[in-house]
Amino acid sequence: xxxxxxxxxxxxxxxxxxxxxxxxxxxxxxxxxxxxxxxxxxxxxxxxxxxxxxxxxxxxxxxxxxxxxxxxxxxxxxxxxxxxxxxxxxxxxxxxxxxxxxx
Amino acid sequence: xxxxxxxxxxxxxxxxxxxxxxxxxxxxxxxxxxxxxxxxxxxxxxxxxxxxxxxxxxxxxxxxxxxxxxxxxxxxxxxxxxxxxxxxxxxxxxxxxxxxxxxxxxxxxxxxxxxxxxxxxxxxxxxxxx
Numbered sequence: 001x002x003x004x005x006x007x008x009x010x011x012x013x014x015x016x017x018x019x020x021x022x023x024x025x026x027x028x029x030x031x032x033x034x035x036x037x038x039x040x041x042x043x044x045x046x047x048x049x050x051x052x053x054x055x056x057x058x059x060x061x062x063x064x065x066x067x068x069x070x071x072x073x074x075x076x077x078x079x080x081x082x083x084x085x086x087x088x089x090x091x092x093x094x095x096x097x098x099x100x101x102x103x
Numbered sequence: 104x105x106x107x108x109x110x111x112x113x114x115x116x117x118x119x120x121x122x123x124x125x126x127x128x129x130x131x132x133x134x135x136x137x138x139x140x141x142x143x144x145x146x147x148x149x150x151x152x153x154x155x156x157x158x159x160x161x162x163x164x165x166x167x168x169x170x171x172x173x174x175x176x177x178x179x180x181x182x183x184x185x186x187x188x189x190x191x192x193x194x195x196x197x198x199x200x201x202x203x204x205x206x207x208x209x210x211x212x213x214x215x216x217x218x219x220x221x222x223x224x225x226x227x228x229x230x231x232x233x
Contacts, residue, residue, distance in 0.1 A: 004214075006227070011207045041228055070220060071198060077187070085227075
């Protein structure tokens with residue numbers, strides 16, 4: 001299984017901060033929101049980043065599970081950036097969707 | 104100690120304690136959906152901060168109520184602008200094929216989404232570190 005993260009940080013910022021996560025994920029930089037826009041995940045509401053942040057907008061916090069053929073199996077969008085995907089909900093979705101697939 | 108100084112300290116502890124609980128719950132990903140009580144307590148702390156100034160504080164005693172007012176107004180402000188919206192006709196949905204994309208990773212190397220083919224994938228979009 002592959003784990004990716006996408007954020008509007010620069011590669012340098014990700015490199016400096018990734019130890020905080022303890023993740024083996026591939027952490028991608030999307031400063032210009034190209035990936036975010038390809039998924040249609042740009043937040044069109046209030047842009048609440050600090051003024052120093054270089055991106056013109058931010059993605060909506062979102063978690064996706066994708067099957068080996070590249071189709072979205074499950075998706076969780078945050079309607080409110082202060083409320084993220086509950087890890088328990090993500091784990092349950094992984095069990096529900098991934099355990100049914102034979103690889 | 105001036106009359107407002109004590110009140111300012113109470114306001115400051117109330118605002119900082121509530122903010123500490125807020126950030127603890129945020130880290131646990133368990134901030135409640137309904138944050139009205141947080142807003143009420145924080146705005147009350149800001150109000151007490153104002154009241155402290157009205158009652159009168161010394162120069163040093165004026166610092167805690169300032170903190171209470173800043174914290175007590177800022178977090179409710181973030182609550183009021185936290186709603187997230189996407190363009191409904193553009194957002195990806197269950198069953199859709201993931202678009203092809205490439206991006207730089209932490210090492211500055213280009214990642215191509217074609218390498219995901221044949222794998223189960225978890226993709227997490229988040230806003231940024233700051």
